[in-house]
Amino acid sequence: MISVRDIHKSYGQLEVIKGVSFDVTPGEVVCVIGPSGSGKSTILRCLNGLETYQKGEVRIDGQLIDPSARSIIALRQRVSMVFQRFNLFPHRTALENVMEGPVYVKGMERKAARDLAAMYLEKVGLGDKMQNFPDNLSGGQQQRVAIARALAMEPEAILFDEPTSALDPELVGDVLGVMRQVAEEGMTMVVVTHEMGFAREVADRVLFLEGGTIVEEGTAQEVLRNPKELRTQDFLHRVLHPLD
Amino acid sequence: MLSAFERASEYLPVLLQGVWLTIAVTLLSLLISTVLGLIWAVMGRSNFLPFRVFSRTFITVIRGLPIIVQLFYIYFVLPEIGINLTAFQAGVFGMGIAYSAYQAENFRAGFEAIDRGQIEAAHSIGMKDSLILRRVILPQAFRISLPPYGNTMIMMLKDSSLVSTITVAELTRQGQLIAASTFDNMTVFSLVAVIYLLMALPLTYLTHRLERRYKKT
Ligand SMILES: Nc1ncnc2c1ncn2[C@@H]1O[C@H](COP(=O)(O)OP(=O)(O)OP(=O)(O)O)[C@@H](O)[C@H]1O
Ligand SMILES: [Mg+2]
Numbered sequence: 093m094i095s096v097r098d099i100h101k102s103y104g105q106l107e108v109i110k111g112v113s114f115d116v117t118p119g120e121v122v123c124v125i126g127p128s129g130s131g132k133s134t135i136l137r138c139l140n141g142l143e144t145y146q147k148g149e150v151r152i153d154g155q156l157i158d159p160s161a162r163s164i165i166a167l168r169q170r171v172s173m174v175f176q177r178f179n180l181f182p183h184r185t186a187l188e189n190v191m192e193g194p195v196y197v198k199g200m201e202r203k204a205a206r207d208l209a210a211m212y213l214e215k216v217g218l219g220d221k222m223q224n225f226p227d228n229l230s231g232g233q234q235q236r237v238a239i240a241r242a243l244a245m246e247p248e249a250i251l252f253d254e255p256t257s258a259l260d261p262e263l264v265g266d267v268l269g270v271m272r273q274v275a276e277e278g279m280t281m282v283v284v285t286h287e288m289g290f291a292r293e294v295a296d297r298v299l300f301l302e303g304g305t306i307v308e309e310g311t312a313q314e315v316l317r318n319p320k321e322l323r324t325q326d327f328l329h330r331v332l333h334p335l336d
Numbered sequence: 337m338l339s340a341f342e343r344a345s346e347y348l349p350v351l352l353q354g355v356w357l358t359i360a361v362t363l364l365s366l367l368i369s370t371v372l373g374l375i376w377a378v379m380g381r382s383n384f385l386p387f388r389v390f391s392r393t394f395i396t397v398i399r400g401l402p403i404i405v406q407l408f409y410i411y412f413v414l415p416e417i418g419i420n421l422t423a424f425q426a427g428v429f430g431m432g433i434a435y436s437a438y439q440a441e442n443f444r445a446g447f448e449a450i451d452r453g454q455i456e457a458a459h460s461i462g463m464k465d466s467l468i469l470r471r472v473i474l475p476q477a478f479r480i481s482l483p484p485y486g487n488t489m490i491m492m493l494k495d496s497s498l499v500s501t502i503t504v505a506e507l508t509r510q511g512q513l514i515a516a517s518t519f520d521n522m523t524v525f526s527l528v529a530v531i532y533l534l535m536a537l538p539l540t541y542l543t544h545r546l547e548r549r550y551k552k553t
Contacts, residue, residue: 142456169462179457183476193461196471238457245461 093118093248093280094171099138099148101131108134109145110304116249121281123291123312126301127327132284135301136251139282140171152248169197172242176254178234180226186213186237187222193245205244212240216270232263236270249280256287288331292316300324343523347514354510355531361427361496361506366489368432373439378469380444391440398437404498406434411502427499427506435492442484446477479550486543490536497532507531 094116101109108131116122124132137143138150141159150157152167172193180189190209194200200208213222216236226234235255242250252271256264268290275281275294285291291298291312298315300308300323308321319325329336338346379391398406410433411426421429450473458468500509511528515521 140460142459165462165464168460173457173460175453175457175460177453179451179453181454181457181472183479192471193463196467197462241457241461251460 093153094139094282095151096135096139097149097151099135099145099150101134101138101143101145108304109138111148112301112304112306113148114299114306114309116280116282118248118280119278120296121275121283121294122297122299123295124282124284124299124301125286125288125291125315125327125331126299126307130301131304132301133253136173136253136282136284139251140168140173142173169193169245170248171251172245172247172249173251173253174235174238174242174255176257178226178231178238178258180234180237180241182226185223185225186218186229186240189226189237190240190244193241197245209240209244212243213237215243215273216240217266230263231259232266235259235267239267239270239274243274249282250274252281252283252285254284254286256285286331288316288328300327302327340523343518343520344527347518347520347524347527350514351507351510351527351531354505354507355535357424357504357506358493358496358508358535361424361431361499361504362489362493364428365431365435365496366492368429369435369439369488369492372432372436373443376436376440377443377447380440381447395437395440398434399441401434403431403434403495404501406430407498407502423499423503426502427496427504430502431492431496431499435488435495438488438491439485442481442488443477445484446479446481447473449480450476483543483547483550486539486546490539490543493536493539494532 096115097113099109099112100107112131112135114122124135126132134143138145139157141157141164144159152170155163155167157167158164180186181192184192187206187209190212191202191205194205194208195202210219210222213219216239218233218236218240221229221233224233226237229237239250239255255271256267259267264287268287271281271283271290272294283290283295293312295312297309298312299306300315300319300321302323308315308319308324314320315324316328319328376391376395379387380395382388407427407430410421410430411423414421414426454472455468458472463471496506497508500506500512503509505513507528511524515524518524
């Protein structure tokens with residue numbers, strides 16, 4: 093359903109994406125791993141038109157993602173995103189954050205949107221926090237609201253950019269748990285993460301990105317347990333045994 | 337010889353006529369400066385380069401000119417190119433335009449305090465720019481801009497006295513006229529000062545409350 097063909101992207105002289113291609117089929121969970129600065133966020137942001145690119149194309153069900161075209165607005169409703177820093181609207185309650193898209197983007201009636209938002213907040217385990225403002229929620233709770241906000245758009249796919257990197261360690265589990273549940277219910281997901289445990293358990297496929305290219309890709313088993321490329325082995329070793 | 341108190345009560349009705357004009361000039365120019373200031377601030381963040389250039393240039397020029405010169409320009413120069421305004425109209429527009437530059441800077445600060453991530457999040461659920469402005473940016477910018485806005489109101493109240501220089505018969509001008517005919521400078525200008533203070537006090541109080549209320553969050 094998502095197809096990426098030979099994407100190139102530069103900031104001035106610096107080429108940060110050097111020809112990346114991959115496909116994501118419906119219901120698939122793809123994890124993207126790689127060192128800092130390898131272009132993981134940039135690739136992800138190309139998938140819903142938050143980032144422009146100079147060459148190549150991204151298609152959602154055959155429809156071209158063109159950040160400068162008017163059609164991008166409609167396409168973004170089909171591919172929502174969860175960010176490292178949550179990015180909730182601080183002047184609105186958890187419930188209002190989740191209702192915002194259904195009411196103002198989809199034109200749903202407030203009552204129906206409220207029920208929908210409450211349903212998704214229950215689902216991420218925050219049924220009792222609906223009236224809280226983001227300031228009064230922990231990082232893990234904020235991120236779960238952000239996931240509910242993405243789910244409430246009832247998208248065909250959700251992009252996650254290091255959703256647990258800004259969290260205290262003891263809060264990571266709750267968020268990953270919700271993500272696993274969403275994955276099990278068949279959502280198409282592209283997840284940039286450093287959580288190798290999550291990738292191993294939940295990912296159908298893993299892409300290892302370095303220096304703006306895909307160095308290795310395969311099933312979680314292949315890439316994480318028996319990496320063929322030396323660079324993948326190095327990276328995994330550094331992540332799993334940081335003190336060596 | 338009348339006592340100072342009796343003289344004051346003699347001047348008061350005339351001064352109060354001036355008060356109404358002071359309030360009218362302040363409120364109308366506040367309205368104009370707010371609307372224009374918002375327009376400049378929104379143009380300043382536009383993706384369209386000419387809008388940004390226009391907004392930046394306009395604000396820089398206006399801030400670099402004394403308000404009194406702007407008033408003279410509107411009242412004395414514009415008629416030469418066929419634009420005739422009454423003194424009151426010239427005063428209101430002059431003050432409104434002059435202060436729109438300060439309002440724009442205030443609103444801009446409010447806009448900039450909003451984290452880019454929120455705007456991206458809004459994009460990611462399919463909101464378009466106008467909707468993001470209305471639902472995400474303006475409500476938050478409003479809260480941030482409100483306390484400085486109170487200060488601007490007080491400044492405008494005081495600076496409305498500048499329109500006396502183009503013959504608008506507001507409070508300061510009425511004071512000058514009475515003083516010129518009675519030579520009772522002491523009583524007249526003390527009275528004028530007290531009246532300004534009485535008008536400014538509620539605004540000061542309001543601003544303090546807003547500051548306290550929005551500093552917390
Ligand atoms: N706005 C920008 N201007 C210039 N260079 C940028 C910009 N944004 C990102 N880059 C560069 O592009 C490269 C890829 O960045 P990207 O954020 O995609 O990396 P990443 O893999 O997500 O890293 P991290 O794990 O630290 O989040 C980096 O070298 C970064 O410095
Ligand atoms: Mg990143």
